Amino acid sequence: MAATATYPPPPPYYKLYKDYLQDPKSAPEPPPPIQGTYVLYGANYTTEDVLPSLEDQGVRQLYPKGPNVDFKKELKSLNRELQLHLLELADVLVERPSQYARRVEDISLIFKNIHHLLNSLRPHQARATLIHILELQIQHRKQAVEDIKRRREEAQKLLKEALATLDGY
Amino acid sequence: MDSVSQLQEQVNTLASLAFNTFGTLQRDAPPVRLSPNYSEPSTNPSEDTVNIAEQPKLMSAALVKAAKQFDTLVNALPVAEGDEEAQLKQIAELEAENEVVGQELQWQLEAAEQDLKQGQELFNQAVDYCVNLKKPD
Numbered sequence: 382m383a384a385t386a387t388y389p390p391p392p393p394y395y396k397l398y399k400d401y402l403q404d405p406k407s408a409p410e411p412p413p414p415i416q417g418t419y420v421l422y423g424a425n426y427t428t429e430d431v432l433p434s435l436e437d438q439g440v441r442q443l444y445p446k447g448p449n450v451d452f453k454k455e456l457k458s459l460n461r462e463l464q465l466h467l468l469e470l471a472d473v474l475v476e477r478p479s480q481y482a483r484r485v486e487d488i489s490l491i492f493k494n495i496h497h498l499l500n501s502l503r504p505h506q507a508r509a510t511l512i513h514i515l516e517l518q519i520q521h522r523k524q525a526v527e528d529i530k531r532r533r534e535e536a537q538k539l540l541k542e543a544l545a546t547l548d549g550y
Numbered sequence: 551m552d553s554v555s556q557l558q559e560q561v562n563t564l565a566s567l568a569f570n571t572f573g574t575l576q577r578d579a580p581p582v583r584l585s586p587n588y589s590e591p592s593t594n595p596s597e598d599t600v601n602i603a604e605q606p607k608l609m610s611a612a613l614v615k616a617a618k619q620f621d622t623l624v625n626a627l628p629v630a631e632g633d634e635e636a637q638l639k640q641i642a643e644l645e646a647e648n649e650v651v652g653q654e655l656q657w658q659l660e661a662a663e664q665d666l667k668q669g670q671e672l673f674n675q676a677v678d679y680c681v682n683l684k685k686p687d
Contacts, residue, residue, distance in 0.1 A: 508638070512641055
C-alpha cells in the first residue's frame with residue numbers, strides 16, 4: 382500500500398462563521414481584492430496587465446516611437462522589410478553560407494517587431510469592442526422603451542373603449 | 551476570427567513557410583562544385599532533379615502569396631485614427647447616455663407595472679360585480 386500524504390486540514394477560520402445563519406454580520410468580511418504585486422507559488426505576479434515594451438525585452442524597435450503609431454503603414458513596411466531580408470538570406474546562403482547567422486537574427490528581429498505591433502493593437506481593439514457593445518445596448522434599451530410606450534398606449538386605449546362600452550349600458 | 555488574430559495567424563504562416571522553404575531547399579540541393587581543383591560532381595538526371603527545379607518556384611510563389619495576403623489583411627484593418635483619449639471620451643459619453651436611457655426604461659417599466667396592477671384591480675372588480683359577489687357601491 383503506497384504511503385500517501387494526507388490532505389492539509391481546512392483553514393482554521395471556519396470556526397468564525399459558526400453563527401452566520403443567525404447573524405450574517407458576526408462573521409468577518411471576505412478579504413478585499415489584491416492590489417499591486419503578489420506572490421503565488423514562489424513567483425511574483427503583478428495585477429497591472431500592461432504589454433511590456435520592446436526595450437524591456439531587450440529587442441530593438443524598428444518602427445518609430447511616439448504617441449500615435451500608424452499601424453497599417455508600419456505593418457506594411459515591416460512586411461516589405463521581411464521579404465527583402467528573406468531574399469538576402471537566400472543570397473547569403475548561395476554566396477557566403479557561413480554568414481547566415483546575422484541574417485537569421487535580422488529576420489527574427491523583424492518578426493518580433495511585427496508581433497509586438499499586433500499586440501499593441503489589442504487595447505485599441507478592446508476599447509472599440511466596448512464602444513460597439515455600449516452602442517448596441519443603448520439601441521436595445523431605446524427599442525424596449527418604445528415597445529413599452531406603445532403597449533401602454535394600446536392598453537389605455539382598450540381600457541377607455543371598455544369603459545365607454547360599459548357606460549353605454 | 552477577429553482581424554488582429556487573423557493577422558497574427560498570417561504572420562505565423564509566413565514564418566513557417568519561410569522556414570520550410572529554406573529547409574527544403576537546403577536539404578534537397580544537389581552538390582555544387584566548390585573549387586577548380588576538384589572535378590564537377592556527377593549529376594544523375596532523374597525524376598528528383600526535375601522536382602527539385604520546380605520546388606523553389608512553387609515555394610517562393612506560396613511565400614509571396616502569403617505576404618500579399620498579409621498586406622490585404624492589414625489594409626482591411628478597421629483602425630480609425632482615434633487615439634486613446636478620444637476612445638475613452640467616447641466610452642464615457644456612451645456610458646452616460648446608457649445611464650439616462652436606462653433610467654427612462656426603468657421609469658417606463660414601473661409605470662407599466664402600475665398600469666398592470668390597475669387593470670387587474672378593475673378586472674377583479676368587474677368580475678366580482680358580474681358574479682354578484684359584491685354589490686356595486
